[in-house]
Amino acid sequence: METAHRKHPNYVLIWVYLAILTAIEIGVAFMSHLPKQIIIPALVFFAVWKALLVALYFMHLKFEPRKLLILAIIPLPLAAIFVLAAMSEHVW
Amino acid sequence: MAHATATVDMMHPPAPAERGLDVYNNKLGMWVFLASEVMFFTALIGSYIILRFGAPGPWAPPAKVLNVPVTAFNTFLLICSSVTMVKAYAAVADGETHFLRFRPFSGGLKFWMLATIIGGAMFVGVQAYEYTHLVHHGFLPSGAREGSEVAELVASGVVPAATIGLYGSTFYTMTGFHGFHVTCGVISMTYLYVTKALRGKYSRHDYRGVEVIGLYWHFVDLVWIILFTIVYLI
Amino acid sequence: MTTVAATSHVAHAHHDDRSFLRKYIFSTDHKIIGIQFLFVSLFFLLVGGLLAMQMRWQLGFPGKPMPGGGILPDTMAPGGVLLPEYYIQLVTMHGTFMVFFAIMPLLVGVYANFLIPLKIGAHDMAFPRINMASFWSALLAGLIMLAGFFVPDGAPRAGWTSYAPLSARPDLSGASYGQMLWCVSLVFLGLSSILGSLNYITTIINNRAPGMTWFRMPLSVWSLFITAILGLLALPVLSGAVIMLLFDQTIGTHFFDPVAGGQALLWQHLFWFFGHPEVYILILPAMGMVSDIISNGSRKPIFGYHSMVFAIVAIAFLGWIVWGHHMFMSGMNPTLGSSFMVSTLIIAVPSAIKTFNWMGTMWRGNLRFHVPMLNAVAFVAMFVIGGLSGIYMAATPVDMFIHDTYFIVAHLHYVLFGGSLFALFGAITYWYPKMFGKLMSEPWGKVHFWLTFVFYNLVFFPMHTLGMAGHMRRIYDPTQYDFLKPYQPLNEFISISAFALFAVQAIFALNFILSLKWGKKAPQNPWEDNGLEWSLPAPAPHGNWETVPTVYRGPYEFSSPQVPEDYLPQYRKLPTDREPARTPVAGH
Numbered sequence: 066m067e068t069a070h071r072k073h074p075n076y077v078l079i080w081v082y083l084a085i086l087t088a089i090e091i092g093v094a095f096m097s098h099l100p101k102q103i104i105i106p107a108l109v110f111f112a113v114w115k116a117l118l119v120a121l122y123f124m125h126l127k128f129e130p131r132k133l134l135i136l137a138i139i140p141l142p143l144a145a146i147f148v149l150a151a152m153s154e155h156v157w
Numbered sequence: 158m159a160h161a162t163a164t165v166d167m168m169h170p171p172a173p174a175e176r177g178l179d180v181y182n183n184k185l186g187m188w189v190f191l192a193s194e195v196m197f198f199t200a201l202i203g204s205y206i207i208l209r210f211g212a213p214g215p216w217a218p219p220a221k222v223l224n225v226p227v228t229a230f231n232t233f234l235l236i237c238s239s240v241t242m243v244k245a246y247a248a249v250a251d252g253e254t255h256f257l258r259f260r261p262f263s264g265g266l267k268f269w270m271l272a273t274i275i276g277g278a279m280f281v282g283v284q285a286y287e288y289t290h291l292v293h294h295g296f297l298p299s300g301a302r303e304g305s306e307v308a309e310l311v312a313s314g315v316v317p318a319a320t321i322g323l324y325g326s327t328f329y330t331m332t333g334f335h336g337f338h339v340t341c342g343v344i345s346m347t348y349l350y351v352t353k354a355l356r357g358k359y360s361r362h363d364y365r366g367v368e369v370i371g372l373y374w375h376f377v378d379l380v381w382i383i384l385f386t387i388v389y390l391i
Numbered sequence: 392m393t394t395v396a397a398t399s400h401v402a403h404a405h406h407d408d409r410s411f412l413r414k415y416i417f418s419t420d421h422k423i424i425g426i427q428f429l430f431v432s433l434f435f436l437l438v439g440g441l442l443a444m445q446m447r448w449q450l451g452f453p454g455k456p457m458p459g460g461g462i463l464p465d466t467m468a469p470g471g472v473l474l475p476e477y478y479i480q481l482v483t484m485h486g487t488f489m490v491f492f493a494i495m496p497l498l499v500g501v502y503a504n505f506l507i508p509l510k511i512g513a514h515d516m517a518f519p520r521i522n523m524a525s526f527w528s529a530l531l532a533g534l535i536m537l538a539g540f541f542v543p544d545g546a547p548r549a550g551w552t553s554y555a556p557l558s559a560r561p562d563l564s565g566a567s568y569g570q571m572l573w574c575v576s577l578v579f580l581g582l583s584s585i586l587g588s589l590n591y592i593t594t595i596i597n598n599r600a601p602g603m604t605w606f607r608m609p610l611s612v613w614s615l616f617i618t619a620i621l622g623l624l625a626l627p628v629l630s631g632a633v634i635m636l637l638f639d640q641t642i643g644t645h646f647f648d649p650v651a652g653g654q655a656l657l658w659q660h661l662f663w664f665f666g667h668p669e670v671y672i673l674i675l676p677a678m679g680m681v682s683d684i685i686s687n688g689s690r691k692p693i694f695g696y697h698s699m700v701f702a703i704v705a706i707a708f709l710g711w712i713v714w715g716h717h718m719f720m721s722g723m724n725p726t727l728g729s730s731f732m733v734s735t736l737i738i739a740v741p742s743a744i745k746t747f748n749w750m751g752t753m754w755r756g757n758l759r760f761h762v763p764m765l766n767a768v769a770f771v772a773m774f775v776i777g778g779l780s781g782i783y784m785a786a787t788p789v790d791m792f793i794h795d796t797y798f799i800v801a802h803l804h805y806v807l808f809g810g811s812l813f814a815l816f817g818a819i820t821y822w823y824p825k826m827f828g829k830l831m832s833e834p835w836g837k838v839h840f841w842l843t844f845v846f847y848n849l850v851f852f853p854m855h856t857l858g859m860a861g862h863m864r865r866i867y868d869p870t871q872y873d874f875l876k877p878y879q880p881l882n883e884f885i886s887i888s889a890f891a892l893f894a895v896q897a898i899f900a901l902n903f904i905l906s907l908k909w910g911k912k913a914p915q916n917p918w919e920d921n922g923l924e925w926s927l928p929a930p931a932p933h934g935n936w937e938t939v940p941t942v943y944r945g946p947y948e949f950s951s952p953q954v955p956e957d958y959l960p961q962y963r964k965l966p967t968d969r970e971p972a973r974t975p976v977a978g979h
Contacts, residue, residue: 143199
């Protein structure tokens with residue numbers, strides 16, 4: 066399984082990003098005096114950003130065949146459907 | 158005759174060659190498995206979100222019950238073990254299966270994999286410490302233990318009494334199953350390290366085991382990124 | 392001419408020096424694992440049937456001592472009279488065994504394992520050892536479930552759906568250990584299904600024979616592929632849910648306990664979010680195998696192959712967004728209820744496409760009513776009845792009236808027994824020669840089919856009437872209500888028919904067992920079919936082919952004008968066929 070040699074992305078840089086984002090998250094959560102309506106979306110945004118960094122670079126999804134990417138994201142809409150439907154009991 | 162063949166050719170186009178995903182079996186299998194893991198954590202995390210939205214009162218502020226600094230350190234630890242894992246993968250893909258090389262200084266597969274195992278094991282250790290600590294303070298899966306520190310917080314109204322039970326249930330189930338996954342990862346990685354990496358079974362021509370366990374490891378890291386945010390910060 | 396092409400791919404049964412244990416017990420061969428699943432799940436089918444017989448005795452003859460009931464301990468049936476506590480255990484365990492340990496492994500465990508590599512031209516599954524783990528995990532799960540009868544307080548009592556808070560609190564259900572074993576067992580079952588599914592998916596994607604393109608795959612393989620995706624994504628949700636339920640029972644969490652802020656409805660959402668895809672896991676493989684058999688029995692290409700495939704995909708997708716139709720009466724948000732009603736009604740479209748395609752296949756076909764064909768046609772007919780009563784229930788106002796009555800029982804048995812089980816009788820007869828090298832008896836198969844078909848309808852059709860009259864689903868003694876007393880003779884009739892239905896299954900069992908030894912030796916291709924599996928000797932050897940065959944066409948080329956015979960196997964090369972472009976196989 067000799068793969069065509071490609072240059073590895075700069076993994077250490079991704080690691081630095083992740084660490085900085087985590088620090089920002091903790092800062093936003095505990096040291097800021099923003100209202101909850103801003104803090105929560107911001108934290109979710111940062112979490113998704115970090116998750117994407119891990120999936121795209123560490124799990125090298127960015128460099129995989131498109132079909133594998135589709136396979137990997139199939140469960141996500143199902144998960145969203147479930148949570149949104151069951152949540153609708155309490156939100157609407 | 159040539160004409161006839163040409164007609165037949167038009168009726169029978171060459172069979173298309175599409176077959177497979179151009180991804181080897183173990184890797185495809187791991188991705189398929191990870192898809193099912195997503196649904197498993199959907200059940201756990203989804204239940205948490207649904208319970209929290211429908212909770213009969215405000216949710217307890219995390220910092221009042223949990224030890225966030227310790228977990229923040231633990232998060233950093235897991236991120237570090239993720240980068241060492243991917244360094245191990247990069248090393249073996251470049252054919253560097255040594256431990257450490259000086260002049261110029263470079264880590265090989267054996268070094269980075271060992272670092273990952275240590276990082277994962279430390280994560281589990283810190284989590285065990287966190288759990289003992291929390292239970293000691295009276296924070297249980299069923300809520301607050303009577304007469305404990307957390308029970309006092311509940312009595313004084315700092316932590317809402319109506320939701321502390323749900324808080325304990327969801328907290329221990331989600332983080333516990335994440336910890337279980339890390340433990341499984343550490344065990345299987347140790348197995349691969351001892352039976353394969355140390356015996357030189359990995360090379361730039363075959364490093365499937367490293368890549369596949371790496372996918373699992375990063376997935377567990379990814380779940381923790383989500384869990385840390387929604388359990389400890391929000 | 393025919394035989395030359397056919398035999399060129401036959402593997403020479405290479406010398407097999409594995410020990411008996413490696414060969415038949417701890418085997419990694421997909422065919423042996425399929426056969427292991429077959430025996431184990433037929434055993435659990437028998438267990439589930441025995442439980443049903445006891446229930447029918449109580450319903451038909453409430454309060455009378457059951458013949459042979461004296462052997463049951465006093466905690467179950469003192470003097471042979473079933474106790475209510477025992478009756479609800481029967482209800483729970485009958486549903487659990489039939490759904491999780493009989494029909495599901497029979498369809499997926501047996502036929503996904505046995506057929507996928509044979510039909511796509513692979514030597515074995517992608518991960519043979521994971522496959523073996525899947526079987527042993529399923530067996531362990533079944534034994535843990537069975538152990539429920541032998542622990543203090545007896546088997547679980549919350550129904551196969553285990554609605555919380557009844558199931559979450561031992562003080563409410565009266566069953567402590569049994570209910571926990573139910574949860575533990577389903578965790579192992581979930582593990583088994585996930586391991587199996589990831590194997591099937593990987594194998595189908597990566598290990599197809601040269602020329603076996605997606606749209607040359609038989610519909611059985613398509614449906615098993617889609618089923619595997621459903622199983623892969625649905626079972627982990629069940630695992631997560633039962634783990635939470637187990638924690639509620641044991642370590643005092645409050646997920647489903649409303650007293651401490653939990654949500655009883657959350658269990659229903661989780662269970663049915665798994666449960667509705669599960670319903671399609673229980674029918675899609677049957678549909679696929681029936682498509683293969685009907686095309687073979689009609690000697691015609693399947694009508695609308697592509698539309699069949701897209702219908703399977705559509706059913707599978709819609710299966711994820713309809714789970715709320717099990718919960719119309721739960722007090723769920725009414726807006727949500729209406730959207731679930733609409734999405735459920737839409738499922739009728741792909742289901743009808745499939746039904747009409749089967750009829751279109753048979754239309755003007757050169758019909759051969761061999762035993763598999765009879766069962767397959769019965770599948771179509773019974774599926775139509777079960778499907779139509781399903782459309783009734785999809786409408787919220789109708790469902791309010793018939794919810795949790797015998798109408799539901801009739802509906803689900805029409806699709807599970809009339810649908811899946813008839814398809815399985817057909818499939819077992821059809822692939823029996825490839826499994827064991829012998830043919831099952833044709834006349835006895837027909838006798839079994841007709842008796843089963845008649846008694847089956849006598850049992851389940853009157854249940855519609857009972858349900859419309861308000862006969863509750865899990866009631867212990869219907870005669871306690873005056874409005875149900877006039878229906879007692881009907882109940883008695885159903886019970887007697889049910890005993891007869893159970894008794895005639897002995898014909899099938901004997902046919903199955905005796906044919907192993909005394910059955911007629913099977914030729915290589917007894918049904919004159921086109922699939923790759925028929926290029927192998929019967930029984931198929933370990934490793935299947937020495938070199939995998941090349942595929943030149945789709946699986947349903949019956950009555951092709953290109954050949955004198957009325958079938959044209961996928962592996963037969965005609966002078967006009969070109970070799971498919973060989974791609975490097977990613978799989979190995």
